[in-house]
Amino acid sequence: MSESQTVAYLGPKASYTHQAAIENFPNCSLLPQTSIEDVFIAVQARTSAIGVVPFENSTNGPVFFTLDLFADRHRRFPDIKVCGEAFVDVHHCLLGRIRSAPVDGNLATLRSSTSSPSTSGTTTPTAYIPLPKKPLTKPLHNISHVRKLYSHPQAWGQCNAFLSTYLRQTERQDCSSTSRAADIVSIDSNAEGEEAAIACELAAKVYSLDILARGIEDERGNRTRFLILRHSDSDDTNLDTKALAHIPNAAVFKTLVSFTVAHTSPGALADSLGVFGKYGLNLTSISSRPSGMAAWHYIFFVEVLGTTSDKKEGKGAIDAALRDLDKVASSWRCLGSWEVKEEGMEVVERPTNP
Amino acid sequence: MSESQTVAYLGPKASYTHQAAIENFPNCSLLPQTSIEDVFIAVQARTSAIGVVPFENSTNGPVFFTLDLFADRHRRFPDIKVCGEAFVDVHHCLLGRIRSAPVDGNLATLRSSTSSPSTSGTTTPTAYIPLPKKPLTKPLHNISHVRKLYSHPQAWGQCNAFLSTYLRQTERQDCSSTSRAADIVSIDSNAEGEEAAIACELAAKVYSLDILARGIEDERGNRTRFLILRHSDSDDTNLDTKALAHIPNAAVFKTLVSFTVAHTSPGALADSLGVFGKYGLNLTSISSRPSGMAAWHYIFFVEVLGTTSDKKEGKGAIDAALRDLDKVASSWRCLGSWEVKEEGMEVVERPTNP
Numbered sequence: 001m002s003e004s005q006t007v008a009y010l011g012p013k014a015s016y017t018h019q020a021a022i023e024n025f026p027n028c029s030l031l032p033q034t035s036i037e038d039v040f041i042a043v044q045a046r047t048s049a050i051g052v053v054p055f056e057n058s059t060n061g062p063v064f065f066t067l068d069l070f071a072d073r074h075r076r077f078p079d080i081k082v083c084g085e086a087f088v089d090v091h092h093c094l095l096g097r098i099r100s101a102p103v104d105g106n107l108a109t110l111r112s113s114t115s116s117p118s119t120s121g122t123t124t125p126t127a128y129i130p131l132p133k134k135p136l137t138k139p140l141h142n143i144s145h146v147r148k149l150y151s152h153p154q155a156w157g158q159c160n161a162f163l164s165t166y167l168r169q170t171e172r173q174d175c176s177s178t179s180r181a182a183d184i185v186s187i188d189s190n191a192e193g194e195e196a197a198i199a200c201e202l203a204a205k206v207y208s209l210d211i212l213a214r215g216i217e218d219e220r221g222n223r224t225r226f227l228i229l230r231h232s233d234s235d236d237t238n239l240d241t242k243a244l245a246h247i248p249n250a251a252v253f254k255t256l257v258s259f260t261v262a263h264t265s266p267g268a269l270a271d272s273l274g275v276f277g278k279y280g281l282n283l284t285s286i287s288s289r290p291s292g293m294a295a296w297h298y299i300f301f302v303e304v305l306g307t308t309s310d311k312k313e314g315k316g317a318i319d320a321a322l323r324d325l326d327k328v329a330s331s332w333r334c335l336g337s338w339e340v341k342e343e344g345m346e347v348v349e350r351p352t353n354p
Numbered sequence: 355m356s357e358s359q360t361v362a363y364l365g366p367k368a369s370y371t372h373q374a375a376i377e378n379f380p381n382c383s384l385l386p387q388t389s390i391e392d393v394f395i396a397v398q399a400r401t402s403a404i405g406v407v408p409f410e411n412s413t414n415g416p417v418f419f420t421l422d423l424f425a426d427r428h429r430r431f432p433d434i435k436v437c438g439e440a441f442v443d444v445h446h447c448l449l450g451r452i453r454s455a456p457v458d459g460n461l462a463t464l465r466s467s468t469s470s471p472s473t474s475g476t477t478t479p480t481a482y483i484p485l486p487k488k489p490l491t492k493p494l495h496n497i498s499h500v501r502k503l504y505s506h507p508q509a510w511g512q513c514n515a516f517l518s519t520y521l522r523q524t525e526r527q528d529c530s531s532t533s534r535a536a537d538i539v540s541i542d543s544n545a546e547g548e549e550a551a552i553a554c555e556l557a558a559k560v561y562s563l564d565i566l567a568r569g570i571e572d573e574r575g576n577r578t579r580f581l582i583l584r585h586s587d588s589d590d591t592n593l594d595t596k597a598l599a600h601i602p603n604a605a606v607f608k609t610l611v612s613f614t615v616a617h618t619s620p621g622a623l624a625d626s627l628g629v630f631g632k633y634g635l636n637l638t639s640i641s642s643r644p645s646g647m648a649a650w651h652y653i654f655f656v657e658v659l660g661t662t663s664d665k666k667e668g669k670g671a672i673d674a675a676l677r678d679l680d681k682v683a684s685s686w687r688c689l690g691s692w693e694v695k696e697e698g699m700e701v702v703e704r705p706t707n708p
Contacts, residue, residue, distance in 0.1 A: 058649035221649040270631045277624045286640055295412035295575040
């Protein structure tokens with residue numbers, strides 16, 4: 001395999017991004033990177049043909065680290081293009097060490113029985129939280145010995161109900177990824193097993209940890225969308241992947257566009273958004289991040305249904321919209337078009353509260 | 355002073371929100387709250403007449419905790435209205451303990467002199483970071499003894515250049531607020547003073563800490579915008595505050611509106627944004643958060659120039675737009691109108707890199 005067929009992904013091994021990379025590039029050489037920035041660097045420098053980065057979580061929203069890199073404030077990534085997307089179901093587990101303990105009901109010998117997780121399972125309704133969210137699962141083992149949690153910041157927000165029910169007062173330590181969290185816990189020298197990580201089931205295997213609870217996320221439909229990056233000069237056709245395969249005729253495409261508007265002209269934002277509607281283009285998302293150019297100045301990201309290469313059927317609507325955008329925006333950039341892969345996506349209703 | 359003249363703010367004492375509350379409600383009784391949620395609860399329950407919450411930082415963008423409370427997914431805050439805004443300049447300090455040490459250049463006795471902060475001050479250019487951001491300031495004292503940092507998550511992003519230059523490998527612990535971080539460090543039992551907090555200068559006074567570095571933020575124009583909340587049934591006119599004073603004729607108003615659109619209709623987002631343009635209303639911001647109703651489903655927040663009460667001059671343009679919004683959005687809510695207080699706001703250019 002040539003060096004150009006390597007895939008850089010946000011590591012370490014057993015990260016959700018790793019899972020996305022395995023599923024979409026099963027025959028490529030996969031190279032874990034320390035940060036999302038390192039994935040961008042590898043693709044820009046062409047040391048990897050492909051990059052895989054997290055973009056959006058169905059519960060927590062956009063991944064701002066990734067948006068900030070697309071904002072490209074220092075023009076370090078001029079040739080990065082999005083060429084595909086991938087989805088991974090996120091099922092968080094609590095990973096740590098099963099505490100050898102009497103299982104005859106004497107958990108109280110470990111700690112006060114009132115704090116035993118197996119006696120709880122609901123949060124307390126109050127006048128202002130009449131319907132607190134109930135966790136979808138219970139611990140598989142006693143977890144009263146867990147004193148410190150490690151995970152990626154996004155994971156705390158995705159496991160609120162479980163954490164606030166079973167690990168309410170437990171100290172939390174942010175890590176650069178969920179698998180890094182598992183790695184740290186696996187080398188915990190504390191024989192008491194007081195440290196635990198929130199990570200995927202794959203991480204339990206890779207880092208030899210016990211699964212203390214499975215599926216602790218708040219929403220069963222919790223999924224992360226990943227974007228697949230390549231260098232603008234590269235050629236997709238050499239790549240052995242299902243992620244970039246186009247289904248003729250049935251295909252739906254999306255295009256990611258960033259733009260900034262004049263700080264002093266509030267009308268410019270509405271005008272910029274208006275160019276897409278003028279050509280009948282549907283927006284599927286809007287995000288914004290501080291541009292870094294001035295206080296209160298933002299860079300906007302929109303996803304639009306359609307593709308820049310669609311010269312026949314779509315009558316070049318995106319190209320026309322971008323020409324108009326050039327007249328009203330201070331700056332803009334087309335970050336790539338790709339085929340939508342949301343075939344497995346469904347509207348997932350929240351579980352009804354009792 | 356009556357109970358209804360109390361102001362709930364995100365505490366503890368010496369938080370930036372406290373500073374905003376002091377400046378705008380100098381004659382009211384100020385009540386620190388543990389979380390932004392508690393401020394919403396106090397105003398909804400009318401235990402406080404006014405709430406002050408952070409909304410947006412000029413470097414880091416929106417405060418998602420606040421947006422998520424405005425999203426009001428469980429209809430706990432139906433009567434919360436925004437009635438004003440306030441700005442506070444954010445100057446972060448590194449607070450801790452000055453280490454009694456020889457000041458004759460023998461800092462090397464504390465640690466290798468190569469890691470002494472006073473010998474550094476620039477980050478290293480590389481092929482991919484040709485212009486790394488330089489910190490705007492240097493430590494006032496030796497900080498090589500600092501082993502652990504405490505602060506609010508937003509502060510890390512606002513002090514990147516200083517931290518990556520002087521405290522690159524130092525462990526970080528998230529806290530609920532910058533002043534809580536100072537509080538923790540002040541009770542650090544470690545006589546070595548290995549813990550330090552990023553917080554405001556006021557916190558040094560309140561928690562009896564030394565200022566190890568001053569103005570460590572990346573951008574000199576770093577400001578936070580706060581929103582002032584009241585109950586929809588309350589009466590502004592009883593309040594002794596400059597924050598809600600209206601300047602006749604010269605006043606500019608903003609209105610905050612949230613809305614959701616049908617998940618299955620990508621055109622609905624453009625249509626919803628279009629209603630404001632139809633009535634000549636300028637959008638000054640757009641933010642979005644997962645709605646919590648379904649995967650990939652968002653609630654959008656827009657700020658629009660104008661006020662719902664402007665029946666004469668503005669010809670009720672906002673009311674008309676909201677009537678149209680009702681036809682294209684799945685749900686919407688007007689979260690209040692207030693007078694813009696940005697008179698001190700200027701476009702602040704980044705310092706030029708060398």
